[in-house]
Amino acid sequence: MKLWRHYVVVVVFLGACTGVAARVVYLNVTDRDFLQQQGDARSIRVESLPAYRGVIYDRHGQPLAVSTPVAAIWTDPSFVQLSEDAVRALADVLNLDARSLTRQLAAHADREFLYVKRQVPWSVAERVRALGLTGVYIQREYRRYYPAGEMAAHVVGMTNIDDLGLEGLELSYDDHLRGHPGRKRVLKDRRGETIKNLEFIEAPRFGTDITLSLDLRLQFLAYRELKAAVAGNRAVSGSLVMLDARTGEVLALVNEPSYNPNDLGSAARAGMRNRAVTDTYEPGSTIKPFTVLAALESNRWRPSTPIDTAPGYFRVGNKLVQDPLNRGTITLRQALQKSSQVAIAKVALDLEPRAVFDVLTRAGIGEFIGTGLPGEAAARLSDQGLGNSVVRATLAYGYGLAVSPLQLAQGYLTLATGGLRLPVSILASQQPLRAQRVFDADLAGTVLEMMVSVTEDEGTAPRARVSGYRIAGKTGTSRKVGAGGYDDERHVAVFAGIAPARDPRFVMVVVINEPSGAAEGGGAVAAPVFGQVAARALRLLGVEPDAGVAI
């Protein structure tokens, strides 16, 4: 055994240990800052993967809202100071003003996240990437496009810049449409660029598409005619609702003024209200068919029963009910055709106190519909004071209650279906219909036949007529309530109609709010809109003419 070999080993090991210790001290003390920074910079981050928002289609598969991928350009001013050249190049590519961008960067110099520009097309984002700027990042996001624009804006609604629903169905079906963003873990380098994807924690779940019951063709027609009518009558606003008489689906729902969801100017806010759903009006004479139905149900009245309306007015309690002229003795059918207040009030007072109210309730007027459109108004219909004959008389011709155009359409749906109540839906319905019988089929059919007389030459709405078809309907003109009771200047013109009268295909309600042109009242203002839209709609839907045809 040679002792020197032992010492050599000991010395070598000691030397090695000293070397390692010295290196450790050196790295910890001298190089510490540099290494720390390097270590932090090569950090692991979790990134979010935005999910694609579902598409909204109309009933024929026409897209109403589509998301396309775009880019957001952002920077971290606290980490990187962009050089003047870099700012100029960036502003150039993004079409921004270089000086205001410089100011913006300086103002937020301590922030770690600042959007330079959002909703940039990918082609532009690629050019930003090609600049190779340190500290400028590209993030993916989506932009929502609405091909139908203002035509369907109130139903479809819109999203905000962060892809969250703000209005309309985009809001009420937001959870459904939105999907779920995914997450991934990435390794980033010193400059904040992703150098390696480590793992996918969660794949993004795309949003679900939804299909509406709207028919974009009818929506287009309705919007065009309504817009023309509101402008032509110098009205404040207008709404039109069309329901499928076979399924209860909403075929068209438009309001004017509207807004363009693709380009929100400052003026857009005013047009955002979905008046067909959120605003209620006193329906006026459009309620009369239900009063007539109540009369028929009592078995004491027939369409041909005479009513003496002379001298054209009569007093109920302290209220004077009057017609514009003395019509003498007319039948129940003519009372509806001419929209006689006196005759209808007399009929109502002859019936059981609750009869008219009961018919209105069964028709669904006064009930919340629950289509899912935000801001749906509750109708106002109450059985308070039915013991009072004034209340009964005014209810019979449509005052003392308030309904939205959609609710009125729902009420007329029970007449169009021959006494069946269908659930009103804005989504294309998949499940079998839960129809509920609320009126006798024969009586509802009789009322529908009587309503055809309204669009005859002697009726109040010959202008709602469509050549080749028999149209049932009823006009309504209601005074608006002003500061001191009913206002003689401002009124709402309504026409509610069903086409064609035999085997109805749709129910349409037209409401023109505060027309101030030469024409006045439901027959002159609202009925022509019905006629125009119905003429096209009947042919679009391929409905066979049911009236005598001139060949």
Add this chain to the structure above:
Amino acid sequence: MISKQTILFVVLLLAVVGSGIQVALISHRVRLLHGDLEAAQKAQDAHLAEYSRLLLERSALAAYQNVERLAEQELAMRFPDQVERIDR
């Protein structure tokens, strides 16, 4: 004579080496699959972008205003104001 312990040692050694190689292989495969996933997602993105672009393009070209204008102006079609029957 090989002892029982030696045999156990060799078996365990082989197991350790084997699982070590497996770890390396699996992580390699993970990397490859990761690459595939990434490529697939890129492709999906591109398809989505293309799909939404085409959807929008179609709805712009087939907008009813457009169709109506073309029918009336270029094809000289008109909307019948009366119901007309064409017998063949």
